[in-house]
Amino acid sequence: MVTIKDVAREAGVSVATVSRVLNDTGYVGADTRKKVMDAIAELNYSPNEVARSLYKRESRLIGLLLPDITNPFFPQLARGVEDELSRSGFRLLLGNSDENVQKELDYIQTFVQNNVVGIISATNHLDYQIYNEMKLPLVLLDRTSEDYPAVYADGREGGRLAAKTLIDKGAKRITLVKGPAHIKPAQDRYKGAIEELSQADVDFSVLSTTSYSFEEAQGWAEELFGNFPDTDGVIASNDIVGIAIIHEALKLGKRIPEDLQIIGYDDIPQSKLSYPTLSTIRQPAYEMGREAARLLINIIKKEKGIDQTIEMPVELIERNTTRKE
Template sequence: MVTIKDVAREAGVSVATISRVLNDNGYVGSDTRKKVMEAIAKLNYSPNEVARSLYKRESRLIGLLLPDITNPFFPQLARGVEDELSRSGFRLLLGNSDENVQKELDYIQTFVQNNVVGIISATNHVDYKIYDALKLPLVLLDRTSEDYPAVYSDGREGGRLAARTLIEKGAKRITLVKGPAHVKPAQDRFQGAIEELSQADIDFSVLSSTSYSFEEAQGWAEELFEKFSDTDGVIASNDIVGIAIIHEALKLGKKIPEDLQIIGYDDIPQSSLCYPTLSTIRQPAYEMGRQAAQLLIKMVKKEQGIEHTIQMPVELVERNTTRKE
């Protein structure tokens, strides 16, 4: 591995001079700077960000915690975060907690040990007070709290929009798949849908689920049709569950959307690739990630007048699991 000493030797300057060039700190003549940059390029030297942060007692590292990297929604959030951080000269450390509190604590410790200057968290354990001891800027992403700045979408409106759409398209026996109780956005969607369904002259039922995982989605779909075989409209807890319901309905010989209409939630890429393509409520995941990164950078820079919460709109994306007008 090429070290800073190797670069100094190649450029014929001191290690301190190399550090001044890398950190843009202190005067370095233009000829000397050119020699240093040429040596860096020749040796393909990549400065150690952690070592640099310790040297300057600051860093350009940001920690991002996700609850489940296998859910396609969260990589979209992460890409938005990463692109915005990169554009602003920051680097990303990523942690996947698998909804496990201990893993989340371990990643937080890793972030602190690597001298991050801020954290973005999309996990579900903020109410456990595990972030209270941190003296670091924290932004919640796709989560909300009265204690921390947050970027999230309007889940309640998303639930209302899904319910309203099925009602307007003639569904009479709607099943609402309620997302995990410990995930606040899932409960916001549920409450919004209940508000709309309660005001309509239709029958509706609720199926509670405990996760969004691929592994369990098929089980929720099978349970739905075992309990509510005559349902003609489903509001899925997310797109993963919605796609599983499509598969199970087709296995049972149901015609979509003639016999059964389905609306998912998130608009993950797979929603437009399954058959039939899934109508869904779109969250602007990439833009949410960008906004969270922008907000955290402002906090790191201690800018004034920073928004505490940013709520982003949702929209209906109509595909082939709902009837055309």
């Protein structure tokens, strides 16, 4: 591993001079600066960001905490965060909690130990004391709280839009797949859908689930048709579950969308690759990530007059699991 001493030796200067060039502190002549930069390029030297931040008492590191990186929705969020941070000169440390409280707390401690200047969190355990004790700027992403700034999509409207679409397209026996109870956006979607279904002349049932995982999605699909075999419309808790329901319905010989209509949620890339392609409610995941990064940077810079809560719109994406008008 190349060190700052190797760069100094290659350039024929002192370690202190290399440090001044890296940190842009003190005077360094143009010729000497060029020697140092040439040595850095020749040796492919990458300075340790944490060490530099400790030296300068200034960090450019941001922590991002996600609940499940196997869910394609969250990498879209992360890419938006990373692109905006990179554009603004910050770097990203990523933690995946797997919805495990201890892993979440461990990652927060790791972020703090690595001298991050702010954290973006898309997890669900904000009631733990460590969040109050860390004294760092925190922005919630795809989550909401009265205590912290947040960027999220309008889940209630998303639930209403999914229900209204199935009702308008003639579904009469609708099953609503309710997302995990501990995830507030899932409950917002559920409430919105229930509001719409309750006012319509349809029969509807609710299937409660406890996760969004690939591993359990097939089980939810099997349970749905076991409990509600005559369902002709499904509002899935997310696209992963929606795609699993497509597969199970086809195994049972159901025609989609003639016998069964399905609407997912999120608009992950895979929803365009399923067969039939999945109609869904789109959350602007990439844009949400960018907005969360912008908000955190503004808070770090102590900008005044910024919105502390940003609610982003959702939209219906019609594909081939719903009937054409």
